[in-house]
Amino acid sequence: MLFNNNIHLDSISSTNNFLLSLRKNNIFSEGLYVTTDFQENGKGQMNNSWESEKKNNLLISILIEPKISINNIFDINRLVCLSIFDLLKLYGINALIKWPNDIIINNRKIAGVLIENIFSNNIISHSIIGIGLNINQGKFLQYSPPATSMFLELINNFHTHQIKQQLLDIIEVRYKKLKIGYSDLNEYNNKLYLLEKSFRFMSNNKQFYGRIKTTLDNGTLVIYDESNGVEREFLNSELKYIF
Amino acid sequence: MLFNNNIHLDSISSTNNFLLSLRKNNIFSEGLYVTTDFQENGKGQMNNSWESEKKNNLLISILIEPKISINNIFDINRLVCLSIFDLLKLYGINALIKWPNDIIINNRKIAGVLIENIFSNNIISHSIIGIGLNINQGKFLQYSPPATSMFLELINNFHTHQIKQQLLDIIEVRYKKLKIGYSDLNEYNNKLYLLEKSFRFMSNNKQFYGRIKTTLDNGTLVIYDESNGVEREFLNSELKYIF
Numbered sequence: 001m002l003f004n005n006n007i008h009l010d011s012i013s014s015t016n017n018f019l020l021s022l023r024k025n026n027i028f029s030e031g032l033y034v035t036t037d038f039q040e041n042g043k044g045q046m047n048n049s050w051e052s053e054k055k056n057n058l059l060i061s062i063l064i065e066p067k068i069s070i071n072n073i074f075d076i077n078r079l080v081c082l083s084i085f086d087l088l089k090l091y092g093i094n095a096l097i098k099w100p101n102d103i104i105i106n107n108r109k110i111a112g113v114l115i116e117n118i119f120s121n122n123i124i125s126h127s128i129i130g131i132g133l134n135i136n137q138g139k140f141l142q143y144s145p146p147a148t149s150m151f152l153e154l155i156n157n158f159h160t161h162q163i164k165q166q167l168l169d170i171i172e173v174r175y176k177k178l179k180i181g182y183s184d185l186n187e188y189n190n191k192l193y194l195l196e197k198s199f200r201f202m203s204n205n206k207q208f209y210g211r212i213k214t215t216l217d218n219g220t221l222v223i224y225d226e227s228n229g230v231e232r233e234f235l236n237s238e239l240k241y242i243f
Numbered sequence: 244m245l246f247n248n249n250i251h252l253d254s255i256s257s258t259n260n261f262l263l264s265l266r267k268n269n270i271f272s273e274g275l276y277v278t279t280d281f282q283e284n285g286k287g288q289m290n291n292s293w294e295s296e297k298k299n300n301l302l303i304s305i306l307i308e309p310k311i312s313i314n315n316i317f318d319i320n321r322l323v324c325l326s327i328f329d330l331l332k333l334y335g336i337n338a339l340i341k342w343p344n345d346i347i348i349n350n351r352k353i354a355g356v357l358i359e360n361i362f363s364n365n366i367i368s369h370s371i372i373g374i375g376l377n378i379n380q381g382k383f384l385q386y387s388p389p390a391t392s393m394f395l396e397l398i399n400n401f402h403t404h405q406i407k408q409q410l411l412d413i414i415e416v417r418y419k420k421l422k423i424g425y426s427d428l429n430e431y432n433n434k435l436y437l438l439e440k441s442f443r444f445m446s447n448n449k450q451f452y453g454r455i456k457t458t459l460d461n462g463t464l465v466i467y468d469e470s471n472g473v474e475r476e477f478l479n480s481e482l483k484y485i486f
Binding site for chain 2: 004005006007009010011018021022025026027031058169
């Protein structure tokens with residue numbers, strides 16, 4: 001097994017930040033992962049907050065050393081999102097991927113991903129993959145989009161430890177495929193949330209209605225802008241979904 | 244629960260040394276413990292080696308901050324040895340404590356303890372409690388005394404994870420009692436291996452037959468020397484058992 005070294009903390013402000021803080025330590029190498037029962041001040045991509053009841057959910061940060069070009073930075077994102085998709089599929093849940101890094105079921109968010117990379121000379125030496133997956137939590141504060149959990153979808157409680165192990169196994173398999181050049185771009189595009197549906201987006205403080213067409217290998221999202229009939233391309237931070 | 248922060252490593256030369264190496268890190272505080280599936284180069288007290296099959300046994304180092312005087316240094320040793328005794332008792336195994344830091348069943352060693360302390364101004368600020376407990380291992384190399392395991396005693400396999408949790412719970416209870424001044428000296432002395440039995444010891448390269456009488460609060464062992472009828476007192480490194 002690749003993921004054999006684990007740090008489990010009762011409580012920590014951010015598993016990603018904690019993992020990063022070990023950068024100078026000799027355990028900071030591929031296969032180490034950090035879990036916590038409670039994230040005091042969990043962060044999502046772009047400073048969104050992330051709420052989680054103690055021990056009810058999976059909060060994990062995984063360290064890999066992909067050694068790939070920063071041009072392929074989105075490979076890691078696809079790998080992780082598709083791994084969470086695979087995991088939920090194991091439980092009979094059909095999820096979708098809300099580009100770039102949320103996992104959605106029936107318009108509700110069940111998981112979020114935050115990837116932070118260390119690179120030098122255009123090579124990603126380390127990726128810290130933060131995942132928050134709602135497992136047994138039954139109540140959530142108001143979110144946009146609203147939140148859900150495996151419990152709320154299946155009315156069943158789950159062993160977070162077992163789900164963690166399954167997710168790590170799935171990530172390991174996909175990571176090995178990535179390393180031998182397997183492209184999961186089609187897989188990812190087929191699972192896109194809101195694909196070909198008219199939806200309201202915002203970019204540069206201007207709203208527009210558009211339809212998601214696909215993503216490109218580098219992670220760019222292609223949206224057909226219904227207001228002017230033009231296909232527009234977006235990177236992560238340039239686009240908001242307006243729920 | 245006190246012991247909530249855990250580092251689990253696939254393989255490490257010594258859990259005690261690894262824990263010590265985290266001394267400058269902010270997770271180095273009471274309640275942290277390190278476990279490993281395999282100790283590459285396990286050490287026992289006084290550079291004795293310690294053999295363990297991968298995943299079959301419990302190899303753990305626990306960090307506490309006792310803040311007690313170095314005059315009470317042996318309190319930690321009693322606490323840990325008696326905790327292992329309690330644990331084995333849960334499983335119906337009646338163990339004895341081979342002063343200063345081995346746990347013995349029928350003249351065979353099932354567990355060893357290695358405690359390393361950090362102190363300043365005569366106060367023990369941190370104790371690193373290393374424990375090796377043989378759980379599911381069925382074969383051992385030649386040892387003196389010979390080794391045994393819970394499996395060999397009960398012909399049953401056990402969940403190391405569950406046993407680890409039970410041991411931590413027991414240690415926590417005893418640690419809380421120690422903090423409020425409970426003395427476990429009598430308990431410890433009642434469970435001494437070879438108590439009042441004639442046995443061969445060695446000190447200063449001279450062998451003698453003697454009978455263990457008791458230990459003192461500071462950990463000193465009192466032996467009645469049969470060759471001259473004198474009670475002699477020994478500290479840890481001054482005495483060897485001759486099997």
